[in-house]
Amino acid sequence: GAVVSQHPSWVICKSGTSVKIECRSLDFQATTMFWYRQFPKQSLMLMATSNEGSKATYEQGVEKDKFLINHASLTLSTLTVTSAHPEDSSFYICSLKAASGNYEQYFGPGTRLTVT
Amino acid sequence: GENVEQHPSTLSVQEGDSAVIKCTYSDSASNYFPWYKQELGKGPQLIIDIRSNVGEKKDQRIAVTLNKTAKHFSLHITETQPEDSAVYFCAASLTGNQFYFGTGTSLTVIP
Secondary structure, X not given: OOOEEEEOOEEEEOOXXXXXXXXXXXXXXXXXXXXXXXXXXXXXXXXXEXXXXXXXXEOOOOOOOOEEEEEEEOOEEEEEEOOOOHHHOXXXXXXXXXXXXOOOEEEOOOEEEEEO | OOOEEEEOOEEEEEOOOOEEEEEEXXXXXXXXXXXXXXXXXXXXXXXXXXXXXXXXXXXXXXXXEEEOOOXXXXXXXXXXXXXXXXXXXXXXXXXXXXXXXXXXXXXXXEO
16 A cells, blocks of 8 residues: 655644644655544544645635645645634544545544644 | 445454444445544554445455445454454545545454
8 A cells, every 4th residue: 555644743833823734645646635634533524635736625614725735746745724723623634546547545644733 | 425324333342253344325326435444543544445346355354345235335354353453434435536434433352
């Protein structure tokens, strides 16, 4: 399977500040990356789909101006949580899909965000 | 949209016994069904998957069965070991794009 890294693995920030989370594909080119959010003891909820070189597609109810996604290359996608609030505290996980014809998604290790 | 239900939410088995987790889905167009294992504080790890043109798939102690008519699929783990303890998620997808996840099953294998 693919190797996906995320940085940072955990971050604590103050309310009102912005936080950037990086998602990297280490061993192959990812045409599509996905960003999920997972609250404690809950399932994964898709936030947005990120395609290299184009604007991300956001799921209903996800504020695109608050969760900025940039997929600048085939190996890197970033999620920036702007003006973070305590309710944004969550586990953020990226996944990637290798190429058309392959259905598998490979997940990163996640980033624990705590907003104080 | 797709709706995936997963049962049970918690499952405890004795080491060496089998564990079965079941999921149902609503959209008959879904054609890809992966299973993920998630350990505490980590991202989900793909353990097995199945496409709609196959009824069963096995990989050592893990197997998945799919009943397209009834729209349900199941994960079977045989000869369970303590390291199998984790949260397991099923998902349904159309061609591997948007994944709709089940609510998860917390599996505990008692030594």
